[in-house]
Amino acid sequence: MLNIPKQFAIFLFLFLFVSGLHAEDSKMLESVENSARAWLNLTDHEKYAESWKNASALFRAKAPESDWVKNIKTIRSPLGTMKSRHLATAHSATSLPNTPDGEYVIVQFYTTFENKALTLETVTTTKEQDNIWRVSDYLIE
Numbered sequence: 001m002l003n004i005p006k007q008f009a010i011f012l013f014l015f016l017f018v019s020g021l022h023a024e025d026s027k028m029l030e031s032v033e034n035s036a037r038a039w040l041n042l043t044d045h046e047k048y049a050e051s052w053k054n055a056s057a058l059f060r061a062k063a064p065e066s067d068w069v070k071n072i073k074t075i076r077s078p079l080g081t082m083k084s085r086h087l088a089t090a091h092s093a094t095s096l097p098n099t100p101d102g103e104y105v106i107v108q109f110y111t112t113f114e115n116k117a118l119t120l121e122t123v124t125t126t127k128e129q130d131n132i133w134r135v136s137d138y139l140i141e
Contacts, residue, residue, distance in 0.1 A: 029090055032105040035133040036123040037085070040109075043138075044082045048072050056126050056134035058099065075140060080114025088120065096124070103127040104136070111140075 042051040048069040052060060063071070088108040095101050109121045124137035 029105070032090065032125050032133045033087060033107060036107045036109075036125055036135065039135045040082075040085065040121065040123065043072060043076060046073075046076075051135075054134070056128055056136040058126060058136040059134070059138075079116050079119070083112045083114060085109045085111045085121070099136070105133065 039051055039054060042048075042054065049065055051072070052065045052068045086109060088110045090105060090107045093104045093106065096104055103126065105125050107123045107125065109123070111119050111121050113119065120141045122137075122139040122141075123135055125133045126136040127133050
């Protein structure tokens with residue numbers, strides 16, 4: 001049997017544990033970002049009703065589909081075509097104002113549009129009971 005110093009064995013265990021956590025967080029972030037981008041792609045292509053249907057139950061409970069379509073058209077139409085979108089930040093939360101406790105990841109993108117040089121899009125995603133991350137809130141500044 002190898003004679004490994006106890007401190008080295010502890011270090012090795014912690015290193016492997018933390019590396020595993022980082023890989024898990026990285027996969028989660030990739031899943032969240034892909035979900036947010038897919039949803040944003042629907043709005044980029046003016047598929048507003050489809051974006052409402054593909055959002056979380058929490059999102060759909062905030063407003064009927066017809067209100068969402070009317071409001072998002074008013075916001076997005078003047079901006080023109082989306083030109084580029086880059087991930088700015090992402091952070092997780094278990095509690096947000098005016099929402100039930102749960103698993104959330106807030107993702108922000110720097111986005112340029114045909115008629116607006118730079119905007120900040122904030123997409124809040126929530127992990128639903130089927131373990132799929134869906135959009136629960138959207139804000140564009």
